[in-house]
Amino acid sequence: MYIRVSLLVILLAAIASDALADSPESSTTKVVLLGTGTPNPEPDRSGPAVAIVVNDAAYLVDFGPGVVRRAAEMSPAYGGDIAALDVDQLNVAFLTHLHSDHSAGLSDLILTPWVAGRDKPLELYGPEGIADMAEHILKAYDADIRYRLDGLEPANDQGWRVNAHTLEDGVVYEDDNVKVEAFRVRHGTWENAFGFRFTTDDRVIVISGDVAPDPTVEEYATGADVLIHEVYSDSGFARRDPFWQEYHRTNHTSASELGELASRAKPGLLVLYHVLYWGSSEETILEEVRENYSGEIAFGHDLDVY
Numbered sequence: 001m002y003i004r005v006s007l008l009v010i011l012l013a014a015i016a017s018d019a020l021a022d023s024p025e026s027s028t029t030k031v032v033l034l035g036t037g038t039p040n041p042e043p044d045r046s047g048p049a050v051a052i053v054v055n056d057a058a059y060l061v062d063f064g065p066g067v068v069r070r071a072a073e074m075s076p077a078y079g080g081d082i083a084a085l086d087v088d089q090l091n092v093a094f095l096t097h098l099h100s101d102h103s104a105g106l107s108d109l110i111l112t113p114w115v116a117g118r119d120k121p122l123e124l125y126g127p128e129g130i131a132d133m134a135e136h137i138l139k140a141y142d143a144d145i146r147y148r149l150d151g152l153e154p155a156n157d158q159g160w161r162v163n164a165h166t167l168e169d170g171v172v173y174e175d176d177n178v179k180v181e182a183f184r185v186r187h188g189t190w191e192n193a194f195g196f197r198f199t200t201d202d203r204v205i206v207i208s209g210d211v212a213p214d215p216t217v218e219e220y221a222t223g224a225d226v227l228i229h230e231v232y233s234d235s236g237f238a239r240r241d242p243f244w245q246e247y248h249r250t251n252h253t254s255a256s257e258l259g260e261l262a263s264r265a266k267p268g269l270l271v272l273y274h275v276l277y278w279g280s281s282e283e284t285i286l287e288e289v290r291e292n293y294s295g296e297i298a299f300g301h302d303l304d305v306y
């Protein structure tokens with residue numbers, strides 16, 4: 001009897017550890033969707049922003065509107081349990097491209113963490129133009145920055161600063177937690193759009209940014225643990241007028257095209273974000289992807305953790 005109980009305990013422990021191996025809790029690397037939206041101002045979806053959390057550090061990819069408050073929502077200061085998303089800890093960010101839906105949170109990301117106590121510059125990685133964007137924001141807020149620095153407020157003189165780094169293809173960042181590779185992607189006639197691959201001790205994560213079907217994304221995503229990819233609905237697309245269809249076909253990726261790409265790249269998990277529905281439901285869009293893809297798939301929502 002004792003042996004039987006022991007075996008049962010061992011069996012249950014094995015099942016539990018197996019389950020844990022697939023859950024975010026057991027992994028030192030977490031993917032936190034801070035914003036899954038598009039240019040459309042859907043109230044439940046902040047602008048595109050993903051946090052890759054490794055040990056005690058967070059690395060942001062894109063900073064659409066709402067990014068800082070979504071991070072705060074996950075932080076211990078506001079009832080969450082991810083200390084790396086304490087707002088004053090946000091100090092490394094990567095931008096896929098300068099389109100406003102992905103970058104309109106930059107002034108917030110520069111200033112709010114500083115006001116909350118960040119005492120080092122924001123390390124900002126983005127396509128050509130990122131340094132100008134940061135510089136112009138700092139100019140626009142000069143009165144605010146001066147008032148906080150020179151007035152009665154005890155503000156530090158580092159946290160408002162930005163170190164802007166212009167992206168090229170290849171490894172763009174490396175530290176003890178993570179290696180980050182940037183790769184150019186096709187996004188219509190937009191000149192500088194990038195995707196990213198994060199490699200940590202335990203996971204490989206690829207983020208597409210905005211992209212038409214692109215073999216480079218497929219190449220980087222092959223064998224990745226997680227592929228986070230934008231998508232639009234095929235059936236919704238059919239209801240668009242031809243002018244818009246031409247735009248979307250050359251700038252973005254349909255659900256059926258994404259299914260084809262994922263079926264070849266075979267990521268451990270495919271996460272849909274930056275979704276254009278045009279009247280289709282989440283279930284319909286999942287079905288449209290599944291027509292060509294039978295692997296694991298998740299429809300991303302703000303604050304989901306993988």
Ligand SMILES: [Zn+2]
Pocket residue numbers: 038039048099101102210274
């Ligand atoms: Zn976009």
Ligand SMILES: [Zn+2]
Pocket residue numbers: 097099187210
């Ligand atoms: Zn875009």
